[in-house]
Amino acid sequence: MxxxxxxxxxxxxxxxxxxxxxxxxxxxxxxxxxxxxxxxxxxxxxxxxxADPMKKVPRDQVDIESSYVFQPPLIPHHIRHYEVSLNANKCLSCHSWTKAKQMGATKISVTHFINRNDEVLADVSPRRYFCLQCHVTQADAKPLVGNSFERVKSLQ
Ligand code: HEC
Ligand code: HEC
Structure with a gap:
């Protein structure tokens, strides 16, 4: 106008x-x-x-402590080219219960098999399929908005 x-x-x-x-x-x-x-x-x-420049994922990943109970742990490795799509889930090629031992990776926890009706499935629950919804790398990304969150008392 x-x-x-x-x-x-x-x-x-x-x-x-x-x-x-x-x-x-x-x-x-x-x-x-x-x-x-x-x-x-x-x-x-x-x-x-x-697009903003890609965030650099540092090579040396630190053991970042949790800020609250049931916090998804940060990913301590790079994830470039790790496809998570309808056809493939690269994360599970190391983190599934069948592959984890051989790959030296942590198994996804039992919570990842529970669906929204609290039923325990034989495979990863659909609501846990897109790993990066909850797990992120340790890139040095500044918060976009202010935040006054404080670690819960029991973890301080
Ligand atoms: C090539 C094998 C491999 C692939 C693929 C892989 N990981 Fe990992 N991941 C590992 C290993 C090994 C560790 C153990 C920690 C380390 O790297 O020292 C780990 C650790 C983790 C942890 C930390 C677990 C904990 O207990 O703190 C998370 C979270 C994680 N990965 C998420 C992912 C996600 C999400 C993807 C897909 C985007 C993925 N990983 C793909 C091998 C893999
Ligand atoms: C809806 C959020 C969510 C999604 C999606 C999700 N996770 Fe998690 N993940 C968590 C939370 C929360 C924890 C910590 C509590 C627990 O163990 O359940 C966790 C824990 C883990 C751990 C550590 C387990 C341990 O024993 O310490 C690994 C490894 C992991 N997730 C990998 C994955 C992978 C691989 C995917 C994709 C297939 C995935 N997660 C999808 C929320 C999620």
Missing amino acids: KKSILLTLSITLTLISGFTFSEEQVVGLDRGIGGVESLRGDTELETTRP
């Missing part, structure tokens, strides 16, 4: 309601971002923003 139309519109609205738009908001509206700057920055919805 033309900036001039929006400006006229905002002035009309101001006159009727006493509600004012700042110049910045008008520009924001004009740019299709509704005057809102999000985590994506002020990129318009229809614009493809260049």
